[in-house]
Amino acid sequence: MSAIDIDKISKIDKADMLKSLVDFPDQCVEAIRIGKDASISYKASDFNNVIFAGLGGSAIGAEVFCCLFRDELKVPALVSREYTLPQFVDDKTLLIIASYSGNTEETLSSYDMGLKKGAKMVCISSNGKVEELARKDNFPFVRIPAGLPPRCALGYSFFPLLGIFAQMGFIKDKSSDADETIKLLRKLRDEKLAPQVTDKDNLAKPIAATISGGLAAIYSASEHMGAVAVRWRGQIAENSKHLASHHLLPEMNHNEIVGWENPKAILKKITAVFLKDKDDHIRVKHRMEITEKLITPHAKDIVVLESTGESALARTFSLIYTGDWVSFYLSILNGVDPTPVERIGFLKGELAKIK
Structure with missing residues (x-):
């Protein structure tokens, strides 16, 4: 089971x-x-x-x-x-x-x-x-x-x-793009993401299992998919109560890539998640492939996820919706209720005391 x-x-x-x-x-x-x-x-x-x-x-x-x-x-x-x-x-x-x-x-x-x-x-x-x-x-x-x-x-x-x-x-x-997006989200939910979808066919459960017990580093191109990486990081933090980072290419290739060397024991606990789209700049596509090769020997695992859909709107939300499900399943693996955000509540309470 x-x-x-x-x-x-x-x-x-x-x-x-x-x-x-x-x-x-x-x-x-x-x-x-x-x-x-x-x-x-x-x-x-x-x-x-x-x-x-x-x-x-x-x-x-x-x-x-x-x-x-x-x-x-x-x-x-x-x-x-x-x-x-x-x-x-x-x-x-x-x-x-x-x-x-x-x-x-x-x-x-x-x-x-x-x-x-x-x-x-x-x-x-x-x-x-x-x-x-x-x-x-x-x-x-x-x-x-x-x-x-x-x-x-x-x-x-x-x-x-x-x-x-x-x-x-x-x-x-954008009515036609929105209609396509709704149909795609329903299809993804029913065939790839919902709990009743078997582990073999489920897109989100294996990613959550891979991240579980370690950290997640989320990467995407900055042009059109930058917000998707931000969403993944935020959802993993709030829903899963689990630390994650994100960075965008090509900027990541000018600094963070060098950091994938130390500390070696920590790197082996990090799953690098690459979120890709067919409209990523061709040079960014090449950069992602090379970055994967550079990171693979040091990381716990590499996850590559391609967007699906015809319109940019549908493709964007295919990745967002998948990430939301990943964060949900990761919360279950972590044994934490995904809804409460007690630290945010505490922070607001403390700020309210300061006039």
Whole structure:
């Protein structure tokens, strides 16, 4: 019997993270509708830059967006995970305020700064202070459903952006790509990822087993897949309560590759995971192959995972969804409930004491 069978899952996964994973394609369908129904009067021609202000699970959707559409967006777009905004923010800045809870203190600080600088804002949250401020200051507000850990709401943090930015004219309509993505996610879930899929056919369980007992180093190309590596690292940390790192190529080849020499005993506990896509730059593809050869003698193991799907959107989410399942199965192997994030709660409590 598998070390990750449904009985073991039910004993450990007390808050039912499994349901969030299984329901994720349906979440994406609802999120697409939310984006299409949003009423945004801004036009892309009104802006010189776009900034997404958010943290953690609320920021990753924006990071995926920036990576996916870096070749389509005609103005600079970046994700700000800070209390403050860049100095260049002004009335030609589109500021997307993203906070799942609506109460993230860094994001609220960015809202205040954006307001003072005259930025035009679109606010996205489930409720909280963000909604209150958006209503008061008459900025467009997009409500997403509450009740999930922010990292489980990636569909809600990403897919509404497709409709919102298409409305404004920043990107083309992505309906067909989104439809393909939903179909692919359901197929992956049912045939490659869910607990009932046998170990032999399951894509995520063996990767989790390989990482178990050691560390994970996640690598991808920086151009379009950089956010995917960030997501993998974050999910392994929060869901699995397990340390992981990530780095992006080609930059990784200019520093971190040299570090794969010492300490030798630790290196033998590291699984290097390479996330690949058919649209990776040809030179990056060569770099990944050579990097694999350099790392293999030193690592515990090497995992190579290729994206699947036709559109860039589908391929991106094929890797993201697989990584989410890997982190879930790793939590079961670690014997920890994937949902609670007690250290984050403790940190917020301590910060609340400091005025």
